[in-house]
Amino acid sequence: MLFWFLLLCVQLMLGWIRASELTFELPDNAKQCFYEDISIGTKCTLEFQVVTGGHYDVDCRLEDPDGTVLYKEMKKQYDSFTFTASRNGTFKFCFSNEFSTFTHKTVYFDFQVGDDPPLFPNENGVTALTQMESACVSIHEALKSVIDYQTHFRLRETQGRSRAEDLNTRVAFWSIGEAFILLVVSISQVLLLRSFFSDKKTTTTRVGS
Numbered sequence: 368m369l370f371w372f373l374l375l376c377v378q379l380m381l382g383w384i385r386a387s388e389l390t391f392e393l394p395d396n397a398k399q400c401f402y403e404d405i406s407i408g409t410k411c412t413l414e415f416q417v418v419t420g421g422h423y424d425v426d427c428r429l430e431d432p433d434g435t436v437l438y439k440e441m442k443k444q445y446d447s448f449t450f451t452a453s454r455n456g457t458f459k460f461c462f463s464n465e466f467s468t469f470t471h472k473t474v475y476f477d478f479q480v481g482d483d484p485p486l487f488p489n490e491n492g493v494t495a496l497t498q499m500e501s502a503c504v505s506i507h508e509a510l511k512s513v514i515d516y517q518t519h520f521r522l523r524e525t526q527g528r529s530r531a532e533d534l535n536t537r538v539a540f541w542s543i544g545e546a547f548i549l550l551v552v553s554i555s556q557v558l559l560l561r562s563f564f565s566d567k568k569t570t571t572t573r574v575g576s
Contacts, residue, residue: 387478388518390418393425393464394471400461405480406450413438413460416522417443419529420472426463432456439476442466473529475522483511 393399405411417423429438431454438448464472
């Protein structure tokens with residue numbers, strides 16, 4: 368009984384969510400666009416974050432079906448933008464790394480369209496929910512919070528790992544450079560000291576009578 372109850376809650380939650388969530392790689396000098404069909408009056412939220420690459424920045428641009436720019440930011444590490452669709456049609460949002468000449472970026476975005484409708488028809492009505500329905504609603508809200516926390520923690524972990532690996536690479540190259548310089552200085556000092564204590568050859572010249 369408990370298994371079917373939990374399965375019902377999960378199916379209800381997954382069936383109502385409408386969102387586009389993706390992590391993708393954006394090469395240098397590249398631009399990637401995505402499209403979403405939205406109805407008029409729908410509230411939408413675009414959230415993005417650069418996970419790895421360079422200075423962790425990217426250009427973002429959002430346009431409505433007529434080409435009007437709703438949102439435009441340059442070299443942003445992360446941001447969130449909420450708007451309400453003023454017309455029906457296909458909205459376009461693009462991420463650009465064209466300002467970078469050799470650095471790839473990994474970008475995460477979450478595009479939420481509309482609010483989650485009630486799980487049950489009488490959730491917002493005057494009729495009281497049953498105990499099972501109330502439990503489903505509570506589990507639904509808790510699972511949404513868990514998913515959001517897990518997503519942000521995964522992004523932080525990935526970004527922290529990338530920075531740690533980059534720092535480790537720099538430290539390794541710096542250590543190799545220091546070792547090479549130390550070796551050169553040591554050899555130079557040995558040669559210099561040997562030149563101080565080495566016997567100089569003397570030449571004698573006989574003066575004839």
